[in-house]
Amino acid sequence: QVHLVESGGGSVQPGGSLKLSCAVSGDINDNYALGWFRQAPGKEREFVATISWSGRSTHYAASVKGRFTISRDNAKNTGYLEINSLRPEDTATYYCAVRLHYSGSDDANLFDYWGQGTQVTVSS
Numbered sequence: 001q002v003h004l005v006e007s008g009g010g011s012v013q014p015g016g017s018l019k020l021s022c023a024v025s026g027d028i029n030d031n032y033a034l035g036w037f038r039q040a041p042g043k044e045r046e047f048v049a050t051i052s053w054s055g056r057s058t059h060y061a062a063s064v065k066g067r068f069t070i071s072r073d074n075a076k077n078t079g080y081l082e083i084n085s086l087r088p089e090d091t092a093t094y095y096c097a098v099r100l101h102y103s104g105s106d107d108a109n110l111f112d113y114w115g116q117g118t119q120v121t122v123s124s
Contacts, residue, residue, distance in 0.1 A: 002026040002113040006096050009118030016086050020118060022079040022096030033104035034072055034079040035111055038092035038120075048094070049081060050104030059104060064090075086122045093117040 008020040022034065031053040039045040049060045049070040058070050069082040079096055097111035105111070 002028045002098060004096055004098060004113055004115035006094065006115045006118040009094060009120045011121040011123070012086055013124050014087055014122055016122070017082070017084045018086070018120060020081040020083065020094055020096075020120075022081075022115060024077040024079070024098060028077075028098070028100075030100055031102050033099040033101055034070070035097045035099060035104055035106075035108075036070060036079075036081045036094060037097060037108055038090075038094045039117075040089075040092040043092075045095070045108060047106040047108065050099075050106060051079065052104050053102045057104065059106060061106070083120070086120075088122050091120060091122050093119050 003026045005023045033052050035050040036048040037045050038048050047061050051058045051070045055072050067085045072079045095117045096115045098113040099111045
């Protein structure tokens with residue numbers, strides 16, 4: 001079994017920043033990609049960012065490109081999502097996910113394990 005725990009969410013003003021973390025633990029011995037997704041109230045879950053096992057390949061949703069940065073520390077089995085220049089429309093529950101594959105993806109259906117989510121609220 002694989003467990004993911006997100007942390008780092010909170011309430012910030014527009015223009016603020018947060019750094020989300022995703023701690024991966026359990027029986028995971030293969031290389032895996034990470035992804036971040038988010039879901040706002042009344043909306044469908046949407047892709048945010050993904051990173052390959054090596055960290056050399058990243059991909060972002062157009063709405064966050066240039067403001068969000070995905071990274072990982074394989075020695076710590078932890079992924080990160082640094083989010084800057086936050087906007088009210090970034091308000092959502094943010095989920096990290098593991099894909100048991102070297103490469104990341106923007107397709108949530110290709111991910112095998114999910115965390116419980118961390119809330120990000122952006123308001124003045």
